[in-house]
Amino acid sequence: xxxxxxxxxxxxxxxxxxxxxxxxxxSLGELQRAGINVPPGFVVRTEAFADVIDPLERYSxxxxxxxxxxxxxxxxxxxxxxxxxARIEDAPLPADLKLEIRDAYARLGGLxxxxxxxxxxxxxxxxxxxxSFAGLQDTYLWVTQADSLLHKIRSCWASLYSLxxxxxxxxxxxxxxxxxxxxxxxxxVDARTAGVMFTRSPLSGDRSVITIExxxxxxxxLVGGEVTPDRWVVAKITGEISVRDISDKAIRHxxxxxGGVEQLAVEESLRREPCLSDQELDSLRAIARQxxxxxxxxxxxxxxxxxxxxxxxxxxxRPETVWSNKDSQTAxxxxxxxxxxxxxxxxxGRR
Amino acid sequence: xNAKLKPRExxxxxSVKVIxxxxxxxxxxxxxxxxxxxxxxxxxxxxxxxxxEPMSAFDMVTAEAAYCALGAANTxxxxxxxxxxxxxxxxxGRVYIGGNAVTDPEEIARRTVEFQKRAFYYYExxxxxxxxxxxxxxxxxxxxxxxxxPQLPEFEPLEHVHAGRGIASNHDLLVTYQKTLxxxxxxxxxxxxxxxxxxxxxxxxxxxxxxxxxxITDQTIARMVAGIDAEIFRPDDELRRLAxxxxxxxxxAHFRDGATVEDxxxxxxxxxxxxxxxxxxxxxxxxxxxxxxxxxGFYHYHRSWNDDLSMPFAAIPGYARSARxxxxxxxxxxxxxxxxxxxxxxYRELLANDEERAAYDxxxxxxxxxxxxxxxxxxxxxxxxxxxxxxxxxSFGALLAAQxxxxxxxxxxxxxxxELEAAIIDLxxxxxxxxxxxxxxxxxxxxxxxxxxxxxxxxxETPPALxxxxxxxxxxxxxxxxxxxxxxxDNWLSAGAATDSHEVRGFAASSGVVEGIARIVKSADExxxxxxxxxLVCQVTNPTWTPIFQKIRAAVSDIGGSMSHAAIVARxxxxxxxxxxxxxxxxxxxxxxxxxxxGRGIVTLLQ
Numbered sequence: 030x031x032x033x034x035x036x037x038x039x040x041x042x043x044x045x046x047x048x049x050x051x052x053x054x055x056s057l058g059e060l061q062r063a064g065i066n067v068p069p070g071f072v073v074r075t076e077a078f079a080d081v082i083d084p085l086e087r088y089s090x091x092x093x094x095x096x097x098x099x100x101x102x103x104x105x106x107x108x109x110x111x112x113x114x115a116r117i118e119d120a121p122l123p124a125d126l127k128l129e130i131r132d133a134y135a136r137l138g139g140l141x142x143x144x145x146x147x148x149x150x151x152x153x154x155x156x157x158x159x160x161s162f163a164g165l166q167d168t169y170l171w172v173t174q175a176d177s178l179l180h181k182i183r184s185c186w187a188s189l190y191s192l193x194x195x196x197x198x199x200x201x202x203x204x205x206x207x208x209x210x211x212x213x214x215x216x217x218v219d220a221r222t223a224g225v226m227f228t229r230s231p232l233s234g235d236r237s238v239i240t241i242e243x244x245x246x247x248x249x250x251l252v253g254g255e256v257t258p259d260r261w262v263v264a265k266i267t268g269e270i271s272v273r274d275i276s277d278k279a280i281r282h283x284x285x286x287x288g289g290v291e292q293l294a295v296e297e298s299l300r301r302e303p304c305l306s307d308q309e310l311d312s313l314r315a316i317a318r319q320x321x322x323x324x325x326x327x328x329x330x331x332x333x334x335x336x337x338x339x340x341x342x343x344x345x346x347r348p349e350t351v352w353s354n355k356d357s358q359t360a361x362x363x364x365x366x367x368x369x370x371x372x373x374x375x376x377x378g379r380r
Numbered sequence: 381x382n383a384k385l386k387p388r389e390x391x392x393x394x395s396v397k398v399i400x401x402x403x404x405x406x407x408x409x410x411x412x413x414x415x416x417x418x419x420x421x422x423x424x425x426x427x428x429x430x431x432x433e434p435m436s437a438f439d440m441v442t443a444e445a446a447y448c449a450l451g452a453a454n455t456x457x458x459x460x461x462x463x464x465x466x467x468x469x470x471x472x473g474r475v476y477i478g479g480n481a482v483t484d485p486e487e488i489a490r491r492t493v494e495f496q497k498r499a500f501y502y503y504e505x506x507x508x509x510x511x512x513x514x515x516x517x518x519x520x521x522x523x524x525x526x527x528x529x530p531q532l533p534e535f536e537p538l539e540h541v542h543a544g545r546g547i548a549s550n551h552d553l554l555v556t557y558q559k560t561l562x563x564x565x566x567x568x569x570x571x572x573x574x575x576x577x578x579x580x581x582x583x584x585x586x587x588x589x590x591x592x593x594x595x596i597t598d599q600t601i602a603r604m605v606a607g608i609d610a611e612i613f614r615p616d617d618e619l620r621r622l623a624x625x626x627x628x629x630x631x632x633a634h635f636r637d638g639a640t641v642e643d644x645x646x647x648x649x650x651x652x653x654x655x656x657x658x659x660x661x662x663x664x665x666x667x668x669x670x671x672x673x674x675x676x677g678f679y680h681y682h683r684s685w686n687d688d689l690s691m692p693f694a695a696i697p698g699y700a701r702s703a704r705x706x707x708x709x710x711x712x713x714x715x716x717x718x719x720x721x722x723x724x725x726x727y728r729e730l731l732a733n734d735e736e737r738a739a740y741d742x743x744x745x746x747x748x749x750x751x752x753x754x755x756x757x758x759x760x761x762x763x764x765x766x767x768x769x770x771x772x773x774x775s776f777g778a779l780l781a782a783q784x785x786x787x788x789x790x791x792x793x794x795x796x797x798x799e800l801e802a803a804i805i806d807l808x809x810x811x812x813x814x815x816x817x818x819x820x821x822x823x824x825x826x827x828x829x830x831x832x833x834x835x836x837x838x839x840x841e842t843p844p845a846l847x848x849x850x851x852x853x854x855x856x857x858x859x860x861x862x863x864x865x866x867x868x869x870d871n872w873l874s875a876g877a878a879t880d881s882h883e884v885r886g887f888a889a890s891s892g893v894v895e896g897i898a899r900i901v902k903s904a905d906e907x908x909x910x911x912x913x914x915x916l917v918c919q920v921t922n923p924t925w926t927p928i929f930q931k932i933r934a935a936v937s938d939i940g941g942s943m944s945h946a947a948i949v950a951r952x953x954x955x956x957x958x959x960x961x962x963x964x965x966x967x968x969x970x971x972x973x974x975x976x977x978x979g980r981g982i983v984t985l986l987q
Contacts, residue, residue: 233594236730266726267600269891269979356732362591365738368746369500374587375580375856376461376499377492 035077035126036133039070049074051151051211053345060343063323065316067343070146070215071133073126075153078186078210081120091116092205095190100199107192114187122179130182130214131175137216145171145217145284148178150185152194153209167191170249171217171284178214185212218342219284220333222304223248224258227349228265228317229327234352236327238271239263239317245295245304246281248333248344255292256280259304263314270310275303309334312341320346326353390845390873392420399472399840404826405833408437408796409470413444419469424476425845427468428962429862430678432919432939434473434837437830438773438793438800441564442678442766443468443475449568454576454857458502459494463855473837476846479855502577506749510574513753517570517760524563524768529775530556532811550808553779557804560772561797567769571761576857578750583856585743592731592740597979599890599951604724605747606948608716610755615672615685616926616949618665619692620708623699625661629654632700638908641689668764675920676939677762680774680793684767694907695927702930716952776800783807784820786827794830795823845869884968884983886936886961889947891979894933894956895986900970915976917968929953934976936964936983950978958983 042050042058050058054072061067085091091113098106138144148169167188169181188194189210198208224243229236242258244251251258256279262272277300285291305313313332320343321328327349334341363371393415398406406414431443451465464480482488502509530553540549582605589601626632631654634647648655666686674691675682685692702708724744731737777792785803786792795803803819810817849869858864899914901907910916910931919938926949929935934956937946950957956978958964964983968974973986 230595235593235595236732237593237727238595262595264595264597264600265730266723269597269600271595271597271891271979361733361735361739363588363739363743364735365742368742369496369503371588371739371743371746372499372503372577372580372584373492375583376495377488 033129033133035080035129036071036073038133039067039072042072048153048209049076049211051075051153051209051213052347053149053151054211054213055151056346057213057215059323060320060346063319065320065343066340068216068218069137070213071137072151073130073182073212073214075209075211077123077126077182077212080123080126081117081183081186085116085120091190095195095199095205098195098199100196103192103196106195106199110190110192110195113190117187117190118180118183120183122183127179130179134175134178134214137214143173143175145173145219146178147213147215147217148172148181148185149213149215150188151211151213152189153207153211170247171289173288177288182212182214186210215344217284218333218344219336220247221245221336221339222309223333223344224251224305224331226313226317226330226332227327228321228330229349229352230262231351234355237265239265239314241305241310241313243304244278244281245299246283246293247290248282248331249290250280250282250292252331255282261305261310263310265314265318268311268314270307273303275301277301278304305334309341316341316343324348390423390847390849391843393424393469393471393476393846394420396471396843396846399833399836402472402833402836405437405473405830406471408799408830409440410796410798413440413468413470415469415471415476419478420847422467422478423845423847423850424469424478425862425864426842427475427477427862428844429939429960430676431475433679434834435470435475436473436680436793436834437796439679440470440475441561441797443470445565445568446571447477448565449572450576450857452569453572457573458499458577459491460499460576460856461488461491461495463857466857472840472842473834474842478847479858481855499577499580502574503581503746503749506574506753510753513570513573514760517567517765520563520567520570521760521765521768524560524765524772527556527559527563527772528552529772530779532779532807548812550811553804553808554801556772557776557801560769564765564769567761567765571757574750574753575757578754580856581743581746581750582754583859585747588740588743589727592736593727596727597888597891599888599947600723602947603951604720604727604744605751606720607751607755608713608720610752611759612755612948613711613926614759615669615692617711618669619695619927620699620710622658622661622665622692623696624703624708626658626696626700627703629658631655631658632696632704635693635697635700637697641693644693645689671764671767672759673763673767677758677766680770680790684763686767687771691907692927695930698930699927711952773800776804780804780807780819783817785817785823787824791823791827794827882985884936884958884961884964884985886958886964886981886983887947888977888979888981889935889957889959890950890955892934892954892956893975893977893979895973895975896933898936898968898970898972898974900965900968902965915974917964917974919965929955934978935959936961936968936974936976938962938965 037046037050039058039061042055043062044055044059046058047055050072057067057070094109098109134143134146137146150167167185169184172178172181189208198205222243222245224241225248226239226241228239230238230240239262241261241263242251244256244258250256257276259276259278260272260274261270263270278295279300280292281295282290283293316332317328317330320330324346328346329349330346331344332341333344394417396415435443447466447468454460455464462482464482466477466479468475468477470476482491532549532553536548585605586601589596623632626635631648631651634644634651634655648659670685670692673682673684699708728737728740731740773792774789777786777789780786780792780803781789785807792800803823806817806819851866853859853864853866853869894915896913896915898917899910901910901916901918907928910928912931913933914931915934915936916928916932917936929949932955935946935950936957937959938961939959947957947959956976958976958978958981961983968983968985975984975986977984
C-alpha cells in the first residue's frame with residue numbers, strides 16, 4: 030500500500046500536524062497517541078481541500094473576493110457564501126482522492142459492513158487555544174455509504190465559506206490564505222450515554238474540579254440543548270462528588286434506521302435515573318486528568334459510552350478558553366514572601 | 381426599599397427573660413456574668429458549640445477560666461491586631477459570648493507592631509516552645525495528681541503534732557481547694573498559649589486554598605493539614621493493642637457482648653495468669669490514654685474511660701474478632717502520610733503559576749508546623765487535666781456529702797466555685813469550733829432547686845444570638861473558633877422558615893452516601909445499644925467514640941466542625957459524616973431510617 034497522498038490515520042498524527050489535519054484531527058491523533066480511547070478514524074488532509082479549491086481559484090479567484098468584503102455587510106457576505114458553497118459542493122474530486130477515501134472507509138469497517146461514521150470539519154484555524162469558535166463548521170452524523178461520505182466531505186469544505194465562518198474571519202482579520210479545511214471521518218459511537226466534561230469549573234474557574242454533563246443516547250441531544258443533562262461536580266484529585274443534579278431527561282437521540290439521527294422518548298423508568306454510575310464518573314475523571322496533564326492546560330472534552338461494549342470513548346478535546354483568558358489578566362493570588370507575613374491575611378484585618 | 385427585605389433581628393439581651401421559677405438559680409451566677417442594660421449595645425451569640433446544654437453552677441468555671449485565659453492571650457500576650465478578648469454572660473444556664481473587635485486603624489497598626497514581635501517569635505520558635513509547653517503541661521498534670529484527696533480526721537495526726545507542723549488539717553482543705561481551682565485556671569492559660577496562633581496559621585492556608593480552588597471542600601483542606609500520629613488517635617490504638625493482646629492470651633472470650641464491666645473484670649481476674657497479664661496491659665494503657673472523656677470535657681458529667689470502662693470495653697469484642705480473623709490492622713501511618721503528601725502535591729500542580737506554588741509551600745509548611753499543637757492540646761487540657769479537676773471537686777463533694785451537706789457527692793456541682801469555697805470554710809469552721817456546720821441545713825434545698833432549674837432550662841429553646849447584627853464579622857477569633865460569619869447569622873435568622881422538615885443540615889465532614897437505621901446515643905451508657913451497621917447520631921463526638929466507628933456506617937452529630945475529631949476519624953475510616961447539625965439528636969428518632977450525605981452535609985429522614 031503506497032503512502033496515501035490525501036489521508037492520514039489518527040494514530041499517525043498529532044498536534045504538530047494541525048496545519049495539514051486541522052485542529053480537530055490533530056487533537057484526535059494526539060489523544061490516541063496519549064493512550065486515550067478514541068473511535069477509530071482518519072483525516073482527509075488539507076492537501077485534498079487545496080487540490081479541489083486551487084482549480085476553482087485559478088478559474089475565478091475567491092480568496093481576494095472574500096478579503097475585499099466589508100465585515101459588517103452581512104447581505105453581501107451571504108450572497109458570496111451561497112455562491113462559493115454551491116461551487117465547492119459541485120466541484121469534481123480528483124480520482125485518486127476518491128479512491129483513497131473509499132479505500133480508507135472500507136478498511137474502517139474491516140470485515141463487517143461499512144460502518145456509520147461522523148464527518149466533521151477540522152479547520153486549521155479552529156480549536157486553536159486563542160480562537161475557539163467551535164461549532165461554526167458542520168458535522169454530519171451517521172453517514173453510512175461511501176457516496177454519501179464523499180458528498181459530506183465536500184459539504185464540510187463548503188462550510189468553511191458559511192456566512193458565520195466568513196464573517197468570523199473578516200471580523201478577526203484572519204487571512205484567507207491561512208484558512209484551510211481538513212475533514213475528520215470517525216466511526217460513530219452507538220452511545221448509551223454521552224456528554225461533555227470541563228476540567229475547570231465553568232462557574233468559578235476552579236481548576237480542582239471537573240464538571241460532567243451527560244444524557245442518554247447520542248451527545249447531539251445535549252450539545253444541541255434539546256435535553257437538560259444530568260450534572261456532576263467531581264473533585265479532580267480526590268474523586269469526591271460534591272454536586273449530583275439528576276434531571277428529567279425526556280428525550281434521547283439515536284441512530285435512525287433511515288440514516289441520520291432521530292429523536293426518541295426515554296423510557297419512563299430511566300428518565301429520572303442518573304445516566305452514569307459512580308464508577309463511570311471516576312473513569313471519566315481519570316481520563317480528564319490524563320488529557321489535561323497531556324496538554325498542560327484545562328480542557329473541554331466530548332465523550333460517549335458505547336452501548337454494546339460500555340467502553341468510554343473520547344470524541345474530542347479542546348482547550349478551555351474563558352477562564353484561561355481571565356487568568357492572564359489577573360495577578361497571582363499570593364506570592365512567596367516572608368513566610369510569616371501570610372498570617373497577616375488572617376490577623377491583620379486586611380481581608 | 382421594600383420593607384420585606386429588612387432582615388429580621390435577634391432579640392436584645394434585655395428582652396430575654398429568666399424562665400419563671402428559676403430566678404434564684406440564675407442569681408447564683410456572679411454579677412459580672414449576668415446580662416445588664418449596657419449589653420444591649422453589643423452582639424452576642426450562644427456558644428452551643430462548647431456548651432450545648434444548660435450549665436450547672438459549678439461547670440460555669442470552665443467558661444470563666446477559659447475566656448479569662450483566651451482574652452489574656454489575645455489582648456495582652458500576643459496582641460492580636462484586630463481583636464481583644466471575649467466577654468461572656470450566662471442566662472438560663474446558656475453561655476453567650478461576644479467578641480471585642482479593634483476597628484481604629486491607628487490602634488490596629490500599633491497592635492500589629494506588637495503582634496509581630498510576639499506572635500512571629502512563637503511561629504519562628506514553635507517546636508522549642510511547644511516542647512517546653514509539653515513539659516509545663518505534664519508538670520501541671522503531675523501537680524494536680526499530687527494534690528491529696530480532702531479529708532478531716534477527728535484528731536490531728538500525732539506525727540503532725542510531733543513534727544511541729546503548726547497548721548491543722550482544716551487549713552489543708554482550703555489549700556487543696558484553692559490549688560485545685562488555681563491549677564484549672566492555669567491549665568486554661570496553657571491551653572490558649574498557642575491556640576489562636578495555631579488556628580491562624582491553619583486558616584491562612586485554608587483561606588488560600590478556598591481562593592485558589594473555590595469549590596474545594598473543607599474536608600479536603602483538612603486532610604492536607606491533619607496530623608498523622610497525633611495524640612487523639614492513641615486511645616483507639618491502645619484498644620487495638622489490648623484486643624490483640626486479649627487474643628494472644630486467649631482471654632478475648634471474656635468480652636461478651638452485653639456483659640457489664642464488673643462481670644468482665646471479675647471473670648478476667650478469675651482467669652489465672654493470662655487474665656492477670658491482660659489486666660496488667662490494661663493498666664499500662666489506662667495511664668495516660670484512658671484519660672479521655674466522653675464529651676468535650678466542659679461538663680462534670682463527661683466522665684473518662686478511666687472512670688467508666690464500658691466505652692472502651694464495648695469496642696474490644698469487635699477488634700478481637702478482627703484480630704482472630706487476622707484482619708485487625710494498626711493505623712497505616714506510612715500509607716496515610718503518603719496519601720497526605722500526594723494530595724498536597726496534586727493540588728500544588730493545579731495552581732496557576734510558580735508564584736502561587738511558592739506561597740502555597742510556605743503556607744502548608746507553617747500549617748504543618750503548628751498543627752501538632754492544634755490537634756494535641758485537647759488530650760492534655762480538655763481531657764486529661766479536666767478529668768483530674770472534676771474528679772478532685774467530686775472528692776470534695778464526697779467529703780461534704782459525708783458531713784451531711786449533700787445527699788450525694790455529685791450535688792457539689794450545683795454550687796458555684798465561690799459557693800463551694802464558702803461551704804468548705806463552713807466545714808473548716810465547724811471542725812475547729814466543734815459545732816455543727818450550717819451547710820446540711822442550707823444546701824440541700826438549693827441543690828434541689830437548681831437541679832430542677834437545669835431541667836427546666838433544657839426544655840426551652842434559647843435564641844442563637846442576641847443584640848444588633850454586625851455588618852461584617854471580622855474578628856479572627858470568632859471566625860476561627862466558632863466559624864461564625866455574616867452568612868451563618870443570616871441562616872440563623874431564616875432558620876425555621878424555609879428548612880425542610882425531612883432534612884437536617886450540618887457541616888459536610890466526610891463524604892459518601894449511606895442509608896441506615898439511626899441510633900441516638902446520648903451518653904456512654906448507651907453505646908452498647910449500637911448494632912453493627914447502625915448510623916450513630918450523637919451530641920458531641922470526640923476521640924472516645926473512635927472505637928465504635930468500626931461498628932457504624934455513618935456518623936451524625938449536633939456539635940462539631942470539619943476539623944472536629946469525629947470528622948477526622950470518619951475520614952480515616954472512610955465513613956460518611958455530617959457534624960454540627962445543631963439538632964440531629966432531637967430531630968431524628970431512634971430507629972428511624974435516614975440517609976446521610978456526608979459530601980453535602982445533609983441528613984434526610986426517610987420515614
